[in-house]
Amino acid sequence: MMPPTAHAFSPGSTDPARRHPNTRGRPAPQRLCLAVLCALTATTASAADSEKTLDTVVISGSWVEVSPFDAPYSVDGVRLDTNAGQGMRVNVSEVLGSVPGVVVQNRQNYAQDLQISVRGFGARAAFGVRGVKLISDGIPATNPDGQGQAATFNLDAAERIEVLRGPFATVYGNHAGGVIQLFSRDGKGAPRIRGSVFAGEHGTYKIGVGAEGEKNGIGFVLDTSRFETNGERDYSAARRDQSFAKITLAPDEDSKLTLLVSNLHQPNTEDPLGITWATYQRDENAVEPVALQYRTRKSIDHVQGGARYERRFGEDRLEVQAYAGEREVIQYQSIPKAAQGSPTHAGGIINFERSFHGLGLRWIAQREMGAGKLTLTTGVDYDSAEDDRQGYQNFIGNTLGVKGALRRDEINTVTSTAPYIQATWRQSDWDWSLGVRHSNVRFKVQDHYIVGPNGDDSGSGRYRKTTPAVGVLWRATPLLNLYASLGTGFETPTLGEIAYSPTGGFNLGLEPSISHQFELGVKAYVGENTRMNLAAFQINTDNEIVVAGAGGGRSYYTNAGKTLRQGLELALETELTRTLSARGALTMMRATYDEAFAGVPEGNDIPGVPRVSAWGELAWKPRAGLTTAMEAVHRSAVEVHDANADEAAPAYTLFNLRLVTEQESGPWSFSQTLRLDNVFDRKHVAAVIIGDRNGRYYEAGPGRNVYGGVQASYRF
Template identity: 25%
Template sequence: MPRLLLTLVLIVLASSFSLAQSQLTILDKNTQKPIAGVLAKIPGQNNQVSDEEGKLAINLSKPSLVNFSHIAFESISILLDGNERLTLEMSPAISSLAEIVVTGFESERPLVHQAGAISKVLENELYRFNENSILSAFNTKPGIRIEQRAPASYRISIRGSSLRSPFGVRNVKVYWNDIPFTSPDGTTALNILDLSNIQNAEIIKGPAGSIYGAGNGGVISFESRKSVTENHVSSDLGVGDFGLLRYRIGVDQGLDKGSISASYVHQKSDGYREHSAMNRKVFQLAYHNKPSEKRELSTQILYSDLKYQIPGALNPAQVEENRRQARPGSVGQNSSIAQKTLYGTLSHQVDFNEKLKNSTALYVNTTEFENPFILDYKKETSFGYGGRTKFTFDDRWGNFPVRIIAGGEYQKGKTLAQNFGNRNGQADTIRFSDDLITTQAFLFQQFEIDWTPKLLMTIGFSENFSRYDIDRQIDAGPNSPAANTKKFDPVLIPRLAFVYKLTDQSGLHASISSGFSPPTIAEVRTNEGSINLDLQAEKGSNYEIGYRGRFGIVNLDLTAFYFKLNETITSFTNDQGVVLFRNAGATDQKGIELSIDYTLYRNQLSQLQEVKLSHAFTGHYFSFSNFVSGGVDFSGNQLTGVAPNTLVNLLDIRSKSGIYLNVTHQFVDKIPLNDANTVFQEAYNLLGSRIGLRATFGSRWDVEAYAGVDNLLDETYSLGNDLNAFANRFYQPAPGRNCYSGLKLGFRY
């Protein structure tokens, strides 16, 4: 009897220490085919790899968080208890145009079958450069150029649209999480966002008025991270030349039916040039909830506190003397910008049934803005609100699938804008004070029909309304205070587009669209106090044809377009140095945009896992077709501020050990800096590189260390010239060779 009892005890003890086994089958989420070579990282054990049938057996002594990774798929982590049979689905890492899904023109389709020129900037592309701005990632896309006149002073050009933007972001519509981010006055404070506030971005090139209202320069749609798959704490630290310091801390917490995320980022630098320091603090809080399978609710709060100095443009002699100096007077007058912005959003999506759904988003924001400049001192306090709603109806018209999209957008802003004299960087006597009310609204409708399984047609319209009310309360000049109104008549903007699906991996697209872009209030009401009510809206027509496809390992995206623009708004500078605006007749804009990428090598199990090359070419052959100013005929000249040719080459290498290398080359052609084409920014080549190591320790810790160099060739160039500048002050010198490095830590709990 004692021996039997001892045997039973030993059996119980042995069973308590036995390993439980999980049987896993790993499949491609899209094709449902098994994935061989998936690496399973198991705490306290050697890594395991799935077989040819995607099968894997994991023995566990206790519940453990296991990470699954593959070079061609997105990594996932799951908690395994043991004694279970599971089928895991892994999503392919983006390697084909057919796998990149975009929502441009409010139609969620693979990029290869989208009816328009759309580029997508993915999260991994944002983080292959110095993480101090979005500039480098966006400049790898054909037809897109971001310039930086000083740290945090951006100017965006989509197909040459920066001609009317001496500073700031204009003539480009920007959305953040499908919510209008561009103010109703037509300007966008893009510099209040940190890179961490963006997960990916879509860029629609050319007029997109059928869905997004007035604007000829295109649309940028930013998306921040929404879904939280695991609880996570992360922190980043980045440093670099010229006093660059950036640190971030973030928390993602999953909830019963949603998630909550919070992050804080502080970035500052002394700047390459004298008087070019910047300091930005950004806090973001996001809550996402899915109370049912048919409803989603999201709300976000963004607070940004931004300060940056403005060194000003230099003439050729000053550049030759010392390219790092500030423009004389900038330091003494404390030329700079201080801006505090609070931005709150609320969005709601609901599926009424299988055919009808609605998406509605609202926002409210407040801004305090202060801008001492060499010539004056500006203060503004503004409040704005608005929203966007969209209904989508999917049905059949006879034998043809159809989709009807209809909705509207409304924005209103109220601003107290005051201009003072500037006495040694302090506000002096008031010059004028205006109460500004800006209103912008439009309705949109879009009809999509699949005439055949291969042919898709899209017809879209929008009806646009805009108005500026400028009530001058104080005027120290010769004019008496008065109320002024600039109202633009309702404008109907149509768009017709076709897509022909050659295969699942290729397609042709063509479109004809109209553009309408009213001047911003900053162009109607300028810094010296004048109000130019005669400034007319730009109007144009765009004709476009393109091809997207995949040939084996090669992805190809080619677009050719012709944009005829009338009443083109251009900038010039008077003898006091004040930037003014005028309509410049017409411009002809012909262009070719090409991107090619191909994976030279990919093997999950070898030490060298992936080698990828990408190329992007932009040919913008823009000219004034009819422009006479001051008795001088500029017709036939190149469009000011536009490089005829740019070329970007990218090399990306990844290894099994987690080491990666990114190399970037960019060529920019000569850029005309004045309408007469007598002054040019010389052509230049930029070369940069980033090397790093990503590793996972245990199953919970993620670590990345990286270092990089920009402008490796130490080129002398300007990244953001002043156009048609008075006294030849064209140049905003960019940094020479400079280095950066960083460390990231993440913990899953």
């Protein structure tokens, strides 16, 4: 039997009734029982398939292949099948909902991307992903400042996604919560082409075509797709065109060269913004009038390319990678016309062109040492991003939602240089791991808009931090591993967080937040058909970056005092019978402010972080080519503001159903998917906008939804 793989789950729910700040405590027994039930009765359809996640290896955390069972930290490898069983593959929320400790919330707002948090880090992100590092085929999808975009992930070409949580995530640099890495397939086997069509409610469809295989020693993976939807919520239409190309070749028997190009085109994506509690109660799919008045929207064009060269020298390996790309964004916001009267206001439209590039160099050496084997990795990463950024008024005269006068013009540059070293010594039944990274992140602002009382806001800031991590794993028996790890995390402000201050200009006085993380875990087989991963963690953070206030339609940030996160993550997978399998996850976490600040009392919950979350799926595969599955998702109530005084987003439990069929006929392969989400049409808040000063905290999730799709491939 192969060692188990850490498995994924999505957080669960809590009491739908509003909790008073003074009555917070442990989850009520009935809610905890529900969460445990969701987890322990759950399963995934893919667990019964031939491509099981339990055979997955990972490299996150160590840069060498290892079974998650043998890693002294929490890491999951999630395989993505080539059939249509895992849905449309538009958002990583479709495939990462099962990872413990991870909350992936689909805002139903493609202008702002998904909301992803790991052990509570990243929950406050108003847009995109921060606090969690995103990497695709070695190329960062996260800027050097810590702000990332999951929309650039191409799931159609993905082979697996790895999720690293806890102390060893710190060896990847400027973030604190974790690392999410996507690895695309290599072109292998006979050349083949494929096509797929999905369609659902609200004018939703996705069409994709692709080709992959190997010819004359050259592997290739090509993919292009179009996704379009009118959106469940009013004013939430979106279109997303993606393309991807990967070429792999071997210059000689000891080396491998990989070339990558990808593109994302997302024009005029409607932004429905959040809604108030009163609006949510009246009509969860509604949009506030201000979004329609200013026609809030965003357009994105993103292209990047990279090359990766690997060469073996006996048991040692050299890896070199380089990448470059461009990203252009124009976003029309709902900032009122009157608020832009101040001479220091930056306007209601954000427009920037970003050029980014980077270089990575890594040497991996393996040596016999004493009674064990030492694996030593040394390397350095250099990343740079430069934004040519302008701000404009979002009106001309009395016409709203159009590009008006220039109000901001600057060059923002962020660079990061980070050498690191990591060592793992395997000695009999013990593995000892140590990692150290030194991050040097520099922000520079060149202000070219100096008009009247709007002075020169040019400036720079530098953040340096050495972040160590250490771990140990003990193989107590062939079927039981125990481990412990600890480390220090480092999280700088993002450009968006330093962009505004109460007095105008940049907030370069923001300090980075520093976290100290500790984790204990058990990874085990229970009997012949059950795998279990259990992890307990504690995270103490200083200088947490939080919303301080707002003025002129802009939020500005400050450093809070200390915060505390304590949690428990459980993942189970079991084969109940030859045809019935189950998998589930449970996360319980207490995330609070451990020190009062700015009127926020000690003990308040950190907003956006559920105390209980659970995910599970029960899959039945009565015969080859037919799989049915029932999925349960539970998430507890979450606060929406540091003060914990506004209406918390209620808890919810959702049930989903899926049917997948597959057929083969000669060189042809076919698959069909039918999915029914939110079977009982449960009204729920899918995501929250932390600290929104207009009270528009809530982003409603979809009601009962059905969609289906077909995929066909031909092998030459």
